[in-house]
Amino acid sequence: MSKKILVLPGDGIGPEITAQAVRVLEVCRDTFGLALSWEEGLIGGAGYEATGEPLPEQTLAQAQAADAILLGAVGGPQWDKLPDISKRPERGLLGIRKQLNLFGNLRPAILYPQLAEASSLKPEIVSGLDIMIVRELTGGIYFGQPRGIRELENGEKQGFNTYVYSESEIRRIGRVAFELARKRNKKVCSVDKANVLEVTMLWRDVMEEVAKDYPDVELSHMYVDNAAMQLVRAPKQFDVVVTGNMFGDILSDEAAMLTGSIGMLPSASLDEQAKGMYEPCHGSAPDIAGQNIANPLATILSVAMLLRYSFNEGELAQKIEQAVSDVLDQGLRTADILSAGMTQVGTDAMGTAVVNAL
């Protein structure tokens, strides 16, 4: 059975970087004989311009019909001031996550030895860094009700959101983290603020419960403020980190930046059947869009994650990861990861190099 991929280029540099990732898909199909097909869809600002919605109905239908989704990036300044917030590009992203129940967000923070210099941290602190941040993606304060802005009796406005998690939501993301840890260094650090927030006291209790099914994996707990510190102080202490939607948003970006090369980091967002959406960790970078200078490697590495997690093609995934490592060894660099003595190449040329290395 041929597998179907929905490609959502999105905004900014999205179309350029997904184009290079699609070339890698072509190699998977043509050279490695994977039964694959794909089609494109609209999301974010591109969706809004074409249909008035950041997540057009047709895109949602395409996504539901697909076996996996590859996303570029969404957003841009022209849509930041849209008075109707429900039309902004980010809403398309939040919408597709929620509609497809993509609750398990995997955000690796890996330092490529070839790019160690790019980090703002001292080499001994980050060399060999390999953390997997597991972020709950369809619950928590991002989706909690009630929410809004109301007027108080004294006439002033009050904004409010609700941070909420149920046991089952916590349990299923916990399982994702423990399963991953089993295949890694067998350590899960659960991040909460259980000394202040009741919702994260429940989080902590449920994680303890889940841990009972994984006696081979070590569970620790850390408050989110301490986790933000420890990531700076000694990031290599972490193996798998599991946390809620908002803390995960913050900590995964912090962890990504430890590597200094966020243009290299892919991510996966999975449902219970490991159907998933794959996208680079970086944003749509509208300032450099259309100039053939964006780094396509995070999107190409997202293809590797797609093959591994949704199509169970771990070997082929590794081949792609190896090809990326090879082009770095060849000294090829896009502008964002350029350093002295290396050869600067554009988006296209980087894609070509990976295709050739494959």
Next chain:
Amino acid sequence: MSKKILVLPGDGIGPEITAQAVRVLEVCRDTFGLALSWEEGLIGGAGYEATGEPLPEQTLAQAQAADAILLGAVGGPQWDKLPDISKRPERGLLGIRKQLNLFGNLRPAILYPQLAEASSLKPEIVSGLDIMIVRELTGGIYFGQPRGIRELENGEKQGFNTYVYSESEIRRIGRVAFELARKRNKKVCSVDKANVLEVTMLWRDVMEEVAKDYPDVELSHMYVDNAAMQLVRAPKQFDVVVTGNMFGDILSDEAAMLTGSIGMLPSASLDEQAKGMYEPCHGSAPDIAGQNIANPLATILSVAMLLRYSFNEGELAQKIEQAVSDVLDQGLRTADILSAGMTQVGTDAMGTAVVNAL
């Protein structure tokens, strides 16, 4: 009129470090002729052990009667599993903040040139770092209602908290940030998650409004995930950062750790009349308590902040800060900031050195 200070040693290393800070108060009174008096009170685990409450009524009364409060630190493993959460040491801290309306939390992240090596970041990234994080301390999700853990109809538990801010709460913390920026580099960066959370959309709007009264100060906005990244990538881009209670908890700890010497960082928590509570940024470090090895400098620098913000004694504050810098120049270091070629000293000896330098 003599000023009254309430000293709350608290738990762990709290008593040792406040003892050294009190020696500095003695110098202020005896050598510099400041009309000062102080008394001690109980808080945290110490309060709980003596009275059954982490914030005894008497302590609250003492605090209300005082002109300023100097706190060591609270907490320890023996109280972490107290089944009644309202008795845990942290609750004493949250309680005194709320009861005294100490909404304005100032957390400087300053890198002492003498300690540049201690940072896990490259020297060029952090040298000269001087950020002021202004955190709202008596509102937001820390205190929002409703909150708790309830049982759903299907029998599973659900935890919930409420993230809430009103215009007036946002406005008053905004003013604190803009006033501080005026005396610094005239830049305020307000951190929110306005692309997702309604409460922080209101936050952003109110900050824009406050900015109108400060045409000489530049206001920018940043999403919290990006702020967590930018602190790692290029922290010197920030002057004053203003944010809510929870984001402030996370970002101020991350910023503090950039310096690598959290044992050096004081903090202030102020009400509308600049009556305040002053404490080191670090915790109670129960593992090293009672060994005369803790670093008292953050607590001593908290005395300097106390003099500056609550007693309007900026010159004397600067003298204390200079004395701290002098002892670092002399090569004296407690264990936490020790590096090759320096002289290791204990808590007492460090206090003595500062007193002598003064």
